[in-house]
Amino acid sequence: MAATTASQPIILHFQNVLRVAGETITGTVDLNVALAQQERIEEVRIKFRGAITTRITTQNGQTRITHRETIPLIHSNRVLWTPGSAFPTPDSHIVSLAFQFQLPANLPPSFHCDAHARGGAISYSLEVVGDRPGIFRTNRRIRRVFSVVPAASQNQLLVNDSLRQGWLGPWKDIKRNEQLRQGIWGEYSRAAVTLSLPDLPSFPIATPIPYSLHIVTETKTIDRTERPEDKHGKPLFPIPPAHSGQLLLNLHRTTQVRVRTRTRHIEDTFDLQTVRRLSEPPKRRNVEAVVDEPVWVPKDTKDRGFWRRSVHFNSTLDFPYAPSTSAETLDWIYALHFTIPFPGLGNNLKIQFPIHLGASTACPPPPIGAAGTSSLTYADVPPAGPPPMLDLPPAYWSGENHDWDEKS
Structure with missing residues (x-):
């Protein structure tokens, strides 16, 4: 059953389609302010991440060592809400927080490969974080992995x-x-x-x-x-x-x-x-x-x-x-x-x-109007309809081999 803001303080609305490098992506975060106060959420942020991660495992006698390298592609943090920055209507506890982010135009495509003692991935994600300061409190997190392809000429x-x-x-x-x-x-x-x-x-x-x-x-x-x-x-x-x-x-x-x-x-x-x-x-x-x-x-x-x-x-x-x-x-x-x-x-x-x-897909035009709202859809970009999904293994969507930043 899908979560609702009646039971969860934070709900993310984000379309799960293939994205094109250079595209402006939008969505909304619904925040239940009453529940956020109960859970002592003091800030809601959204993070965009993209990275190339590789690993190679070597063996020296009985010792196995895994060598890793991470090349950052996207690293963006944005504050969506702090107490007093936005209020729900008098008959509701919900405030909708729109977000908008433009992907860099030179991003490489999403990718994942894995074999014995070696592997690599090019991965992208967004994450909504509800900060709960305190030693014994964990932050509330909602992560969505998405895929990207270069824009066609x-x-x-x-x-x-x-x-x-x-x-x-x-x-x-x-x-x-x-x-x-x-x-x-x-x-x-x-x-x-x-x-x-x-x-x-x-x-x-x-x-x-x-x-x-x-x-x-x-x-x-x-x-x-x-x-x-x-x-x-x-x-x-x-x-x-x-x-x-x-x-x-x-x-x-x-x-x-x-x-x-x-x-x-x-x-x-x-x-x-x-x-x-x-x-x-x-x-x-x-x-x-x-x-x-x-x-x-x-x-x-x-x-x-x-x-x-x-x-x-x-x-x-x-x-x-x-x-x-x-x-x-x-x-x-x-x-x-x-x-x-x-x-x-x-x-x-x-x-x-x-x-x-x-590449085979055009970069969609930027949205018109306020962040999170647009009169344009993928149907306006030839060929009509969203670009087809890449054949990526389940490990890509589960985050295996990815370099997620859990601390920030």
């Missing part, structure tokens, strides 16, 4: 809009051609893969990116047969995948973590075969598949040749992850991995290449 916004409307720009092809052999000995067969993607230096995050995957296989040279199957009815090697569930599509992230002179790396892999939406279970991505009929191709003589098969896959990918970033003690890069399986040991075809992820 005008060119990035145009690219994002073009992708959403149906990409009509140039494409680039990534090709692989391999010889495959069913066993240790014997003639080689052939498999070729062409991956086509929009020809862009950077892909906007949380935006559908169209792609096509064209797979062609050719059997080894054989005598002319009536069908591309053996006498037992089994398709002749190599058999291309006929449905998308056989493909492996992953995004690989390599993160470098630094604590002063120490450096470590963390490798993470994200499955792109499923679509993730906030508060919805993952579901299989919709893929259009076209399997062509096998074609006999004569070679040398009309009685010798090979069977050629072709399969086409068309779909989209989206990347709800932090844009590629190089910060003072944390940086990460991405690579796209496509794996096309074929029977036999070591016959899988792999396409791996680096990709850069960029």
Whole structure:
């Protein structure tokens, strides 16, 4: 059950959406003045915090030492209320305290990674503190962690809009051609893969990116047969995948973590075969598949040749992850991995290449009017609606690896 000012002296109202660097964020704090007096709250403050935190654990014999480094990004304290500074109306005990804060324009995106003996985070939070001076009194605190992404440039916004409307720009092809052999000995067969993607230096995050995957296989040279199957009815090697569930599509992230002179790396892999939406279970991505009929191709003589098969896959990918970033003690890069399986040991075809992820959201205009009130919403910023949430692990929202200042 949600808390109310009838039972709690302080209630924070703050919209839980992805924030954009440079954005002016607003909210309100409802203070029950009667309860605040009972609990001897003498001041209500709001704190905005942002930091890059990294840790590396080393071992010297039986001794483990965890080295930490914190790079402050935001450190703001503001007083919202002191006794006598604001009063409720005669028929109420509640006073609403509006706040407004502009995020710096150069903030790096929210981020969290963790592995054995190393980890790092770029995190942001606001906290309302009700100060209760005294040795045996603890301050009243309400903390909200929020996420941030960089603001997209005008060119990035145009690219994002073009992708959403149906990409009509140039494409680039990534090709692989391999010889495959069913066993240790014997003639080689052939498999070729062409991956086509929009020809862009950077892909906007949380935006559908169209792609096509064209797979062609050719059997080894054989005598002319009536069908591309053996006498037992089994398709002749190599058999291309006929449905998308056989493909492996992953995004690989390599993160470098630094604590002063120490450096470590963390490798993470994200499955792109499923679509993730906030508060919805993952579901299989919709893929259009076209399997062509096998074609006999004569070679040398009309009685010798090979069977050629072709399969086409068309779909989209989206990347709800932090844009590629190089910060003072944390940086990460991405690579796209496509794996096309074929029977036999070591016959899988792999396409791996680096990709850069960029911003996709405009910075909302500043609010109009008094702090905490505005006639503008995210619906006024194209594309309509709030920016999609980043795929951040639960540890980000719980504050793990974060550097929270509990004393101030």
